[in-house]
Amino acid sequence: MGDPWLSAYDAALRVARKAGAVIRDAGEKEIKVCTKSSTVDLVTKTDERVEKIIIGALREQFPDHCFIGEESVAKGEPCNLTDKPTWIIDPVDGTTNFVHGFPFVAVSIAFAVNKELEFGVVYSCLENKMYRGRNGKGAFCDDEKIEVSDVKDIHKSIIISEHGTDRSCEKVEKIFSTMKKILCIPVHGLRGSGTAATNMCLVACGAVEAFFEIGIHCWDIAAGAVIVKEAGGVLLDVNGGPFDLMSRRMVSANNMVIAERIIKEIEIFPADRDDAPIKKITKFCKK
Ligand SMILES: O=P(O)(O)OC(CO)CO
Numbered sequence: 001m002g003d004p005w006l007s008a009y010d011a012a013l014r015v016a017r018k019a020g021a022v023i024r025d026a027g028e029k030e031i032k033v034c035t036k037s038s039t040v041d042l043v044t045k046t047d048e049r050v051e052k053i054i055i056g057a058l059r060e061q062f063p064d065h066c067f068i069g070e071e072s073v074a075k076g077e078p079c080n081l082t083d084k085p086t087w088i089i090d091p092v093d094g095t096t097n098f099v100h101g102f103p104f105v106a107v108s109i110a111f112a113v114n115k116e117l118e119f120g121v122v123y124s125c126l127e128n129k130m131y132r133g134r135n136g137k138g139a140f141c142d143d144e145k146i147e148v149s150d151v152k153d154i155h156k157s158i159i160i161s162e163h164g165t166d167r168s169c170e171k172v173e174k175i176f177s178t179m180k181k182i183l184c185i186p187v188h189g190l191r192g193s194g195t196a197a198t199n200m201c202l203v204a205c206g207a208v209e210a211f212f213e214i215g216i217h218c219w220d221i222a223a224g225a226v227i228v229k230e231a232g233g234v235l236l237d238v239n240g241g242p243f244d245l246m247s248r249r250m251v252s253a254n255n256m257v258i259a260e261r262i263i264k265e266i267e268i269f270p271a272d273r274d275d276a277p278i279k280k281i282t283k284f285c286k287k
């Protein structure tokens with residue numbers, strides 16, 4: 001059998017570029033901001049519009065496929081990964097960056113069959129960089145093949161983590177305690193681009209050694225997971241077990257040595273799974 005998902009992959013690249021152009025254009029206008037799960041979990045009309053554009057285009061071409069999209073799930077649609085061909089979409093990864101004009105915003109589109117990720121596309125639309133990876137076929141940024149860094153000494157690493165949108169003090173304390181322990185190893189530096197999808201691409205192209213986070217969602221990391229793996233990297237749970245896309249916990253790293261060293265320092269806190277029973281999120285918009 002030829003290449004069963006090539007047309008889907010081509011469609012993902014096309015629609016990611018189109019979505020990125022819409023985001024760039026919208027960023028030049030006044031942005032109306034609403035909030036979702038917390039007062040720092042931002043959403044704009046652009047997030048919703050871009051998701052409609054992406055899902056609309058893909059559904060027209062692939063009417064039998066399933067879709068998990070950040071904004072559709074926020075409106076109460078299910079977030080269950082089944083064996084059916086399923087698209088996992090974050091229309092604007094880095095909405096806070098988008099709102100503030102901080103220059104890292106990505107369109108993230110992944111595709112899974114039988115619960116296995118087949119490909120991932122991350123379009124860092126303000127930088128105009130197209131990251132992509134296909135199962136067994138390598139990872140690329142634009143036309144260049146990318147590979148993770150070969151650093152094994154944690155003291156020579158840069159590590160990324162983020163703060164998330166749940167600001168309960170207990171969680172923030174654990175996040176900062178983990179960051180402090182990692183800084184004090186010491187590592188060369190801690191960074192964060194404000195988009196999980198871009199952070200994973202930074203691991204994939206060797207700019208940093210690892211990115212970990214608790215509280216991210218499947219749409220933030222699904223495409224990046226394929227890209228990291230195809231660039232030679234590893235994906236694990238924050239407890240060192242196997243990576244679980246729906247668990248909202250992830251360590252992505254250039255190799256097991258770095259991943260396991262980081263895992264030693266991570267203070268784990270609970271996060272509801274993405275496939276837990278549906279909780280409709282109430283959107284708040286200032287009048
Ligand atoms: O901007 P978004 O899609 O909410 O995603 C954030 C994670 O919460 C950055 O990855």
Ligand SMILES: [Mg+2]
Binds near residue numbers: 090092093094219
């Ligand atoms: Mg996101």
